Amino acid sequence: MNVTIDLTVNGERHRLEVTPWTTLLELLRETLHLTGTKEGCGLGECGTCVVLVDGSSVNSCLMLALDANGRQITTIEGLASNEELHPLQASFIEKGAVQCGFCTPAMILSAKALLDRNPGASEEEIRRALSGVLCRCGSYTKIIEAVRTVSKEVEDS
Ligand code: FES
Numbered sequence: 001m002n003v004t005i006d007l008t009v010n011g012e013r014h015r016l017e018v019t020p021w022t023t024l025l026e027l028l029r030e031t032l033h034l035t036g037t038k039e040g041c042g043l044g045e046c047g048t049c050v051v052l053v054d055g056s057s058v059n060s061c062l063m064l065a066l067d068a069n070g071r072q073i074t075t076i077e078g079l080a081s082n083e084e085l086h087p088l089q090a091s092f093i094e095k096g097a098v099q100c101g102f103c104t105p106a107m108i109l110s111a112k113a114l115l116d117r118n119p120g121a122s123e124e125e126i127r128r129a130l131s132g133v134l135c136r137c138g139s140y141t142k143i144i145e146a147v148r149t150v151s152k153e154v155e156d157s
């Protein structure tokens with residue numbers, strides 16, 4: 001038995017039929033082909049599946065697609081505008097904060113959720129906000145530096 005849901009993903013409205021057990025992660029990757037959102041553990045432990053739901057970071061492997069009904073979802077594919085990278089994306093490249101890239105979408109989206117509510121976030125606040133996302137390459141130092149560079153620009157302006 002399928003359920004009909006309406007949701008907005010990266011500014012685009014969708015009406016979709018889903019099974020009651022489909023996760024938001026499955027919907028994004030398998031139905032909408034937005035494969036920037038990664039599946040690591042599928043159990044809520046690694047954080048690589050983070051997306052923004054109404055602006056807050058959420059582990060999409062733990063959220064049912066039907067609970068996304070009526071919500072605004074942002075994935076990494078929705079961050080750049082008019083071919084211009086989001087400042088966090090540009091900073092990750094500039095600081096060399098990407099190795100294999102598996103954790104990068106979740107790191108950037110978690111950082112965006114933080115900076116949207118606290119644009120001048122301190123290093124400590126950044127560390128706390130990103131603590132739910134594991135980087136198997138151990139790039140934490142560069143990742144924190146990339147986010148702090150963006151928040152420091154706000155602080156210095
Ligand atoms: S895949 Fe969702 S937390 Fe690991």
Ligand code: FES
Nearest residue numbers: 099103135136137
């Ligand atoms: S860059 Fe490889 S998992 Fe973080």
